[in-house]
Amino acid sequence: MRNKIMTVKQTAEFLGTSITTIYTACRENELPHFRVRGKILFNRDILESWTRGEYQMEQTAK
Numbered sequence: 208m209r210n211k212i213m214t215v216k217q218t219a220e221f222l223g224t225s226i227t228t229i230y231t232a233c234r235e236n237e238l239p240h241f242r243v244r245g246k247i248l249f250n251r252d253i254l255e256s257w258t259r260g261e262y263q264m265e266q267t268a269k
Contacts, residue, residue: 213249221254239264 210217218238219226230247232238239253239262256262 211251213251213254215247215249218249218254221251222258236264 213221215226215229219229222229229238233240233247238249239257240247240249242248253262257264
């Protein structure tokens with residue numbers, strides 16, 4: 208059974224990119240993620256649909 212929740216490192220490996228890129232994408236709200244006590248986490252199912260272009264992130268007013 209694979210984990211549905213992934214860390215920054217696992218997400219970088221999954222997407223084939225660097226950890227720095229993941230942090231930057233999160234900071235710029237380009238990657239769907241959530242935080243638990245300051246730790247950045249990712250839902251694998253959402254990331255899979257995001258990579259297929261099926262997931263649209265909500266835009267928040269600035």
